[in-house]
Amino acid sequence: MRAPDFWQRRRDWRSLLLSPAATAYGWAARCRARTAQPWTATVPVICIGNLVAGGAGKTPVALSIMAMLQRQGIAAHFLTRGHGGKLTGPVRVDPGAHGAADVGDEPLLLAEAAPTWVAGDRVAGARAAIAAGAKAIIMDDGFQNPSLAKNLSLIVVDGGYGFGNGLLLPAGPLRETVAEGLAHAQAVVLIGEDRTGAAAQVGNALPILRARLTPAPESDPGGTDLSGRRVLAFAGIGRPEKFFESLREAGAEIAESKPFPDHHPYGAAEIDAILQQARDAGLLPVTTRKDWVRLPPGRRDGIAVLDIALTWQDEAALTALLTGLFTAEQGDA
Template identity: 35%
Template sequence: MNWRQELERQWYAGGAWSDLLRPLGVMYCAAAARRRAQAQRSPAVLPSIVVGNLTVGGSAKTPVSMALLQYLQAQSWHPAAISRGYGAHPPAEPYAVMPGDLPQRAGDEPLLLRSVAPVYLSRVRHAGIAAAAAAGHDIVVLDDGFQHLALQPSLSLVLLQGEAPLGNGRCLPAGPLREGKAALQEADALLCDPAAATSPDLTDIARPIFRYEQQVTRLSPLAGPEQELPLALLCKRQIHAVTGIARPERFRHTLESLGAQVSMHAFPDHHVFRQHDLAQLPPPLVMTSKDAVKCRHIDDLPETWVLEIGIRWESAFRVWLDQRLASLRNPQ
């Protein structure tokens, strides 16, 4: 375990390094609160739904954004996704992501979002939304936009996971928080996995709390995503899991719940895979959809499968969301 992994462990389990860094965390929280209080925010030219979190690292923002985009399409909206494009190097901004783009140009998460809806990259979110409006879209979903304080969104959803969804309650670098717990009061609703929904960390937050779950939807070959493989292929099978995501242990647990015997090969979040990263691993390899978009251009890979994850939210959230969408479609 390197120093970074140890520090991240202490964000949830406690330890001397986190204690030593606590004064810096207090200053970070204070600066974040001041920035939020002083922000000059303005609404977008289109209805906008922000999907964000309070902690660093993965919290299912992209899968939830994809589920929202698909839900909006089913409700006869014409949505687009807006992304900062972490790790992307587009030729200009705003940039409309193309299906054949490489991850070096478009980023991994925008490419995954592009599989369900058009995506516009822009660090200035208002400019990305304006580009979506010019292309005929009537609503946008912002993947990871809760801390983008130039925008006053129509709806703001914050995702929380795990029994300690706020970790040790400290801000960076002493803990995992991007800003203090009080910022949750700025959200319109909290979307929590089953563990977070009952966490005492959230008992004093006066916002609606809805549950969601991540579910395995299908297994497919990397080289032939249109083909569906039986999940039973994983049962009692020795597989090599390859990840470049923020929380690789969650992927391990998912595979083990399907009966797989897992050897993990965890790379840093957003890692851009090269052939030499994978060529020496014995098949079968299994990866997430987010990693798959970074590997489809690699030739001569061993047998590689993609485990796709979907989102199911409780019916109460659907009722709440429908009411809010109705008000956006027909503003008073």
């Protein structure tokens, strides 16, 4: 789905109309959390979550933390629900055998970096990962899922979107109130320029780890330099505008842009039309890595990919959180 525009406005008649449903949603979520009996894993569980529906940048954060753990020699595995995939798991993702229709797009990206498990039942997924040798688990979602106890929870916030209009679904984008979310997390990761005052809303409740997304040096599978190129940009992510901004930062000139809903399943005819439009206008078609894995395999040739990298403003602060987590584990042992 694509987030409705009124989710970003404080006062809107549609939010008012939906406020009773939002109240019911919040009540149901709180009841679920209160009655849950979380299972505690035998290895540290790190949860990368967000408070709003749609993308905030969880996957780049999860990949960055995985790289940090790998540099420390910690054999961590990813655990995710696999949004958009038909397999409920637990199943270990095999990029050579699974497609986005099987496990979703994000698990395919995660599996390129480390063992990745898709499981609708997070406890079953965690058990499978531990049985396969995981010494830590990184959840790329599941912040509001109370079934599995977390040792460290990070709330990812898109600086350009913040917490939207501050209202619960469906009146706004929030899965739980900001105060409730902050109460069961250890830090906030604020990505990009804070254009909505999110940091002020967090206040002194939690440490804020600032980071930014930048175009990676290897911008696409073919190594295409996008600087100065006229492109037709398309993306089906939480906020396609973020991708378009990254393209401009990479020096590309966006002649045409096509936003799609998050996790959009591209059809062959749809991609053929995009490729034809790009050829007719002399443009280079370009998309995100997350979109690229959802393209029909026979329609990927000629489509460039802009890869991104996450840069931490103070990586030492994050390192301290992780070090404390594993130091505590060793002390308990």
